Amino acid sequence: xxxVTQMEGPVxxxxxxFLTINCTYTATxxxxxxxxxxxxxxxxxxxxxxxxxxxxxxxxxxxxTYRKETTxxxxxxxxxxxxxxxxxxxxxxxxxxxxxxxVTFGTGTKLQVIP
Amino acid sequence: DAEITQSPRHxxxxxxxxxxxxxxxxxxxxxxxxxxQDLGHGLRLIHYSYGVQxxxxxxxxxxxxVSRSNTEDLPLTLESAASSQTSVYFCASSEPGPxxxxxxxxTRLTVL
Numbered sequence: 001x002x003x004v005t006q007m008e009g010p011v012x013x014x015x016x017x018f019l020t021i022n023c024t025y026t027a028t029x030x031x032x033x034x035x036x037x038x039x040x041x042x043x044x045x046x047x048x049x050x051x052x053x054x055x056x057x058x059x060x061x062x063x064x065t066y067r068k069e070t071t072x073x074x075x076x077x078x079x080x081x082x083x084x085x086x087x088x089x090x091x092x093x094x095x096x097x098x099x100x101x102x103v104t105f106g107t108g109t110k111l112q113v114i115p
Numbered sequence: 116d117a118e119i120t121q122s123p124r125h126x127x128x129x130x131x132x133x134x135x136x137x138x139x140x141x142x143x144x145x146x147x148x149x150x151x152q153d154l155g156h157g158l159r160l161i162h163y164s165y166g167v168q169x170x171x172x173x174x175x176x177x178x179x180x181v182s183r184s185n186t187e188d189l190p191l192t193l194e195s196a197a198s199s200q201t202s203v204y205f206c207a208s209s210e211p212g213p214x215x216x217x218x219x220x221x222t223r224l225t226v227l
Contacts, residue, residue, distance in 0.1 A: 042220060044158075103209075108157050
């Protein structure tokens with residue numbers, strides 16, 4: 001079955017530091033890949049996505065590139081801010097999950113950015 | 116703007132009581148999902164629906180039920196609440212295909 005593995009948290013960084021959150025996946029087909037962000041007390045919201053190999057998703061200074069050869073979708077940001085403190089979820093959807101119906105989520109990585 | 120709403124946002128109940136959590140979406144999506152979120156477990160799928168009158172069990176469906184009588188709503192019922200069901204519950208919806216799911220704000224349920 002499908003699975004998503006992301007790095008354990010919490011990750012603590014100083015403001016303006018470089019961020020990488022690793023995500024690797026196992027899927028039987030050609031999945032769509034997502035990063036969701038969850039701010040305290042809120043639901044998940046889509047941060048960025050990529051639907052085919054070598055696509056780069058980007059939003060709010062965050063980027064992730066769909067790497068089929070390494071089955072990875074690592075999240076990066078060049079300079080984090082305190083407002084980026086949140087939990088980040090890597091996720092995928094592919095044909096085996098009822099024809100692109102269900103999403104498989106990683107366990108989430110908590111990021112704390114200190115001033 | 117289209118959205119998903121959940122009610123109540125917070126609920127405290129007692130063991131053994133029946134509880135219903137509401138989910139309403141105005142995206143006109145066919146697919147709707149219920150998840151629970153617990154520390155150390157991430158998001159776990161409880162039930163899902165691919166359209167009116169369609170419901171399916173997820174990975175942690177015991178003690179929960181859903182019904183889908185229209186496109187907009189998928190209420191989640193806890194038949195007899197247990198302390199193990201204390202959690203944060205999220206509803207989500209999407210269209211079929213490779214696009215994303217859209218999430219509601221969550222309901223924090225405490226079972227005493």
